Each structure stands twice: as structure tokens, then as C-alpha cells.
Amino acid sequence: MRLPPLAEGRLVRRRNRFVAEVELDGRPVEAHCPNTGSMLGCREPGSRVWLSAAGNPARKLAWTWELVESAGTLVGIHTGRSNGLVREAIEAGAVSPLAGYRRIRPEVRYGEGSRIDLLLEAEGRPPCWVEVKNVTAAVADGVGHFPDAVTERGARHLREMAARVAAGDRAVLVFCVQRADVREVRPADHIDPAYGRALREALAAGVEAVALGARVSPGEISLVRQLPVRST
Numbered sequence: 001m002r003l004p005p006l007a008e009g010r011l012v013r014r015r016n017r018f019v020a021e022v023e024l025d026g027r028p029v030e031a032h033c034p035n036t037g038s039m040l041g042c043r044e045p046g047s048r049v050w051l052s053a054a055g056n057p058a059r060k061l062a063w064t065w066e067l068v069e070s071a072g073t074l075v076g077i078h079t080g081r082s083n084g085l086v087r088e089a090i091e092a093g094a095v096s097p098l099a100g101y102r103r104i105r106p107e108v109r110y111g112e113g114s115r116i117d118l119l120l121e122a123e124g125r126p127p128c129w130v131e132v133k134n135v136t137a138a139v140a141d142g143v144g145h146f147p148d149a150v151t152e153r154g155a156r157h158l159r160e161m162a163a164r165v166a167a168g169d170r171a172v173l174v175f176c177v178q179r180a181d182v183r184e185v186r187p188a189d190h191i192d193p194a195y196g197r198a199l200r201e202a203l204a205a206g207v208e209a210v211a212l213g214a215r216v217s218p219g220e221i222s223l224v225r226q227l228p229v230r231s232t
Helices: 077-093 152-166 193-206
Strands: 005-012 018-024 027-032 048-053 063-072 072-074 105-109 114-121 128-135 141-147 170-176 184-187 208-216 220-226
Touching: 005 063, 018 063, 027 048, 072 208, 077 105, 077 114, 077 170, 077 208, 077 220, 114 152, 114 170, 128 141, 128 152, 141 170, 152 170, 152 193, 170 193, 170 220, 184 193, 193 208
Parallel strands: 027 063, 128 170, 141 184, 170 208
Antiparallel strands: 005 018, 005 048, 018 027, 048 063, 063 072, 105 114, 114 128, 208 220
16 A cells, blocks of 8 residues: 655654644644554654645644654554555455455444444355454564453454354454564453453354554555464
8 A cells, every 4th residue: 555645753742542743844733643542652752753644625634643663663553544455455365364255345334333344245155244453552572462442342343243153154353463563463451351352252253363464664554464363
């Protein structure tokens, strides 16, 4: 995925879930933060960050936060790009567990009033419901964790996916890891033990889990490798 032209600055602080203060070319600006998680390890004041300019001149905030440098690694923090990255990788045939589907539909309603990120369909195969989760959390020894904050919504999605499997469909949870220093993904039981339990229950019920690691630069983000998901 090619990124729009980015401007480099320094993070002053993440003021709240939606707004970051950044020093850009020696002047303070406010940028939209397209990541509502805690951004553990990705919000340190003084960090190098990259912003994209808003295409809509009427928008309240003229900038959007795209990347941050964390522990010497570039991290894509824009969760809104995750679905596109995963779809791009599937269409390129780079995700072997999800190969062979001829049709991809985004944002299809299912479950308890939810929308699945991607629904894959092919003649003679059961539908495949794909939920995408963005992984940015700070890592230790190459382990990436999800979630970085308590997510009841995430646990509900796992239950909904397990219900699709029980109905005879296929359901796959895809962790989109927008940083290059992760070698495996695990549930963050130390942050949200309920999500960890829900993940293990979903896997036991037949839900599949795949993690895709990215190569990140200020010009492009690409999912280039498959990573193991450890549920314990």
C-alpha cells in the first residue's frame, strides 16, 4: 500500500484518543489520531512521527497521524489502513490460508449487529468471515500483543465468528502487525484476560487465527510475512 506524501515531526503528546499534538517544522499542529487504543509503546513524547495532510480543506484537523518510530522501528498506527492492507495481500495471493476466493465483500452485516471486515466467497466453498485486528503494541523479545486496551467488542466478535463456524462457515481472525520487529503474536492476557479467554475458546470452536507482519516505510506499508499466533 502506497502512502500519501508524509511530513515528519516530533510528538509533543497524545492529548486524548482522537488528537495528538505534534511539532512540525518548528511549529505546533494538531493531528487526528486514527487509533483509539492505548497505543502502548507508541505514544512517547519526543518520538519521531509522520503525518499526512487531510484532503478535505473543511476538515477540523488538517493532519492525520500515520507512523511513529518506536524502539527504532517504524510502526503504522492508522488502524483504518489495516483492512486495506489485508485485502491487498489476499488479492495478491500472499496469504496462503486465504487463497482461492474469487469475491471479497467488505463490511457485511452479521452477528449481534456487527459488520465483518471482509467476507470471502467462492463457488463450492463455504463463506469465509475475516475479522482484522491491528497490532501495534510495544514488543519484548519479538512478541506482539493484542489488545493494547480492554476490548469487550473484540471478545464479542470472537463469539460471533465462532457462531459462523458452528453454522458450517469458515471464520478467520487476521492480526495485521504494522511493525517489522514482531516474530509472533499472543493475546495480551496481562491487559485484557477476558479477551485472551475468548480467543482460546474461539480457536477451540474452530475459528482460525493468522498474523501478517509488515514492512513499513514513510512511503509504503506492505504485509510481507506470515507470523505464528500463540494462544498461551
